[in-house]
Amino acid sequence: MHSYDERLTSLVFDYMKDRLSLDPVPLDNPGVKDKLEAALAGIITPGGTDPEKVLNLYADQLAPAVISADSPRFLSFIPAAPTKAALLFDMVVSCASLQGISWLEASGAIAAENQVLRLLADRAGMPEGAGGCFVSGGSAGNLSALVVARDTARRRIPAGRLRVAVSDQAHSSISNTLRIIDVDALVVPSRDHRLTGESLRAALAADPDPSNVIAAVATSGTTNAGIIDDLAGVAEVARERGLWFHVDGAYGGAGLFAPSIRHRYAGIEHADSFVVDPHKWLFAPFDCAALIYREPRLARAVHTQDASYLDVLHTEGDEWNPTDYAYHLTRRARGLPLWFSLAVNGTDAYTEAIEKGLRLARETAALIDGTGHLELIREPELSAVLFRRTGWTGRDYHEWSERLLAGQIGFVTPTGWEGETVARFAFLHPGTSMEIVKEILDTMA
Numbered sequence: 001m002h003s004y005d006e007r008l009t010s011l012v013f014d015y016m017k018d019r020l021s022l023d024p025v026p027l028d029n030p031g032v033k034d035k036l037e038a039a040l041a042g043i044i045t046p047g048g049t050d051p052e053k054v055l056n057l058y059a060d061q062l063a064p065a066v067i068s069a070d071s072p073r074f075l076s077f078i079p080a081a082p083t084k085a086a087l088l089f090d091m092v093v094s095c096a097s098l099q100g101i102s103w104l105e106a107s108g109a110i111a112a113e114n115q116v117l118r119l120l121a122d123r124a125g126m127p128e129g130a131g132g133c134f135v136s137g138g139s140a141g142n143l144s145a146l147v148v149a150r151d152t153a154r155r156r157i158p159a160g161r162l163r164v165a166v167s168d169q170a171h172s173s174i175s176n177t178l179r180i181i182d183v184d185a186l187v188v189p190s191r192d193h194r195l196t197g198e199s200l201r202a203a204l205a206a207d208p209d210p211s212n213v214i215a216a217v218a219t220s221g222t223t224n225a226g227i228i229d230d231l232a233g234v235a236e237v238a239r240e241r242g243l244w245f246h247v248d249g250a251y252g253g254a255g256l257f258a259p260s261i262r263h264r265y266a267g268i269e270h271a272d273s274f275v276v277d278p279h280k281w282l283f284a285p286f287d288c289a290a291l292i293y294r295e296p297r298l299a300r301a302v303h304t305q306d307a308s309y310l311d312v313l314h315t316e317g318d319e320w321n322p323t324d325y326a327y328h329l330t331r332r333a334r335g336l337p338l339w340f341s342l343a344v345n346g347t348d349a350y351t352e353a354i355e356k357g358l359r360l361a362r363e364t365a366a367l368i369d370g371t372g373h374l375e376l377i378r379e380p381e382l383s384a385v386l387f388r389r390t391g392w393t394g395r396d397y398h399e400w401s402e403r404l405l406a407g408q409i410g411f412v413t414p415t416g417w418e419g420e421t422v423a424r425f426a427f428l429h430p431g432t433s434m435e436i437v438k439e440i441l442d443t444m445a
């Protein structure tokens with residue numbers, strides 16, 4: 001099973017070519033458990049099954065039971081829209097068994113990943129020494145970064161509970177992280193859903209003992225509504241108080257490439273750690289998140305396995321081991337598909353594709369504003385648009401969402417906003433057009 005097999009290779013390559021050339025890809029549907037299990041029954045046998053039969057099972061039964069995140073009609077959660085170059089190079093990473101654990105083993109891959117991390121750090125305005133690694137997602141990035149924040153603070157505060165200041169709008173992965181690392185939250189009320197320096201300062205001033213607050217987490221921007229926190233204000237308070245400043249840009253960090261909104265990220269250059277998910281709005285395949293530290297040596301002191309925790313001041317050589325910057329050890333060189341695509345397409349193409357999603361959100365907002373039975377909830381800052389259909393109950397939204405998917409018109413799930421069920425579009429696929437948006441909005445008449 002390790003020898004080259006021409007027929008197997010052609011079968012899979014042909015399938016991949018078909019999938020890559022679908023334009024648009026079908027939206028598809030959630031599967032039915034019994035049906036899927038029946039289809040899978042008996043496919044794994046002691047002697048093996050003909051690859052054509054297995055591939056057909058996948059293509060005919062399994063693939064249609066996966067809603068295509070890369071469909072231009074996938075407008076729920078955060079969609080995906082990987083470039084062709086990135087998808088193809090992901091296959092190269094697989095074919096070549098490219099890992100990106102250590103410099104000794106994988107310097108060629110790591111040098112390319114680091115070139116991309118440097119480009120992202122430059123967009124954020126982080127200093128020359130900044131660096132990090134690619135991890136599987138924003139959740140893994142937030143966890144890895146806040147472990148560093150905690151352990152760095154532990155050197156100053158050896159005993160007692162520690163706390164991290166977070167907005168009530170922070171992503172669920174932040175509260176998960178705090179639970180995992182056994183750190184409490186100082187929940188700072190947001191103003192109009194935005195964490196500001198002022199509200200953080202007020203919360204710290206009102207707290208009986210703020211000395212155990214060791215970090216502040218800001219979001220650029222929120223997943224639900226695309227709201228970018230007051231990064232400059234939060235950074236200033238963090239500086240005053242000696243807090244670690246973490247910026248979660250898993251979704252919105254890509255906006256650093258968009259001149260029309262770049263000013264909203266002012267202050268991000270002060271981040272001690274910053275996360276952006278290329279598998280979201282930088283058009284990379286799953287699973288790819290960039291994690292960048294202002295002072296990577298602090299991360300190294302925490303995450304390096306098998307190394308002395310006291311070796312913090314050890315001077316940096318040329319070697320860069322991605323495994324030293326997050327909780328992982330073995331990792332695929334998951335930054336390479338993005339590297340290849342950036343090199344092939346150029347950064348201007350990224351800027352244009354991101355601006356396209358922003359324009360679509362603005363045009364959609366204007367259309368909703370001008371439609372009698374629809375109400376825009378707020379002007380979009382990024383590419384998420386929240387709106388309501390006047391007179392609808394939560395149930396109406398859910399039934400509408402199911403009808404849209406059943407008709408393969410769109411995958412648009414309702415969301416919550418200030419206790420109310422509302423509709424939400426998340427744009428980022430350059431193939432999503434105003435025609436698709438109109439087609440969906442027409443179903444709300």
Ligand SMILES: *Cc1c(COP(=O)(O)O)cnc(C)c1O
Nearest residue numbers: 137138139171173223248250251
């Ligand atoms: C998506 C998202 C995350 C989680 O990222 P995963 O890649 O899904 O782990 C964290 N924070 C924000 C703001 C996000 O949008």
